[in-house]
Amino acid sequence: MERAIPEFVGIPAPAVSCWTTAHADVHWATLTEPLRLLDWEGWGRAPEGYDAATLYAYTLLQSDTAACVRTVFPILGSRAGVAAEATMCAQLLQTVARGDNLVLKERLRDWAEELRRR
Template sequence: MYSPPPDPDTEQRMRAHHAHTAKALDVQVEPGAEFWGWAGRTLGAPAHTATGMPAWLRLVSAPEDKAAGKLWDGALDAQHAFGDLDGHRPALLAVHDVVDDGTAYRAELSVRVDEPVLSDDPVLQHDPQLPDSWWNDLAGVLEKVAAVDTDRVAVRQQYMERAIPEFVGIPAPTVSCWTTAHADVHWANLIAPLRLLDWEGWGRAPEGYDSATLYAYSLLQPDTAARVRAVFPVLGSPAGLAAEATVCAQLLQTVSRGDNLTLADPLRGWSEELRCRQSA
């Protein structure tokens, strides 16, 4: 969660449109609770529908000419493709679109999840001590996601061919199988009992991409990282090499920009392992 945007005009504009959307969708927003996204791009708050159902009202804004594409339509596309994944994905109840003075606004009303995320940070800082049933549920959900057909793209071959040699030091491995991925499986998007949040960026990726992402964000907790590998045996296999190298490159790229610095050394160790596997 971020602070309100430093620009008071943006803050006022987003709050006004959030209130207008709540009225249009006939929901009552709970007072005193709001959650801002980066630079005021999104504003979310708990709410109740007219029938009393707990809900979450999220407003996202973008310049009108950029209000399209994978991220803009991710939640709506996910609802059409996956539904609520047997209760493991908060269902999208309604969408409301408005354009005002060159800015597009999309409101997404979803089923509210009151349990906290497992980590405030995508990088796991503690042992979550999750039961076997949680891990089994996660494996089942990601298997169902992987089987869905889509033309959405989460990882591009061109990116792999550029980034993996630069940040991992090997040629981009051949992708033996492309599957559908949530594409942002980290600990700040996971809840127990299992719910998987934030479906903006889902799409096609190398097999094992989601489990490789979770592994990367678990590297500071060796026991949990080992559990990820045990639950997802594609990691460490020839079939998973492309996904692992992609995720490793992506996060090493963020390190080069000054982010995820706590992962720098574990990621470099992982990249060394990947180089050894490539040359074996």
């Protein structure tokens, strides 16, 4: 966080007000109906809101769904959630720099810009 957030998001790493247990890979392929969360091999401790930020990141190409995720998870956009958002944004921008997740590149840059404005 101390290195990646300033480098990729352009802000100092926010203080984490609460560390919590996180799945650490929440996206549409790890969610089922009825609601179950699959694939727990990467779980651990993360800033509060990290799983919500991860799901949000993987909805950036569907603006209506992204807005819904932000509504359902009010930690996103809050002072407490900025560490989780900045961490996820930085992690994915890092993958873009390596040539992965290029489809998300512009949306991630927009997200980083929003985080800088906060």
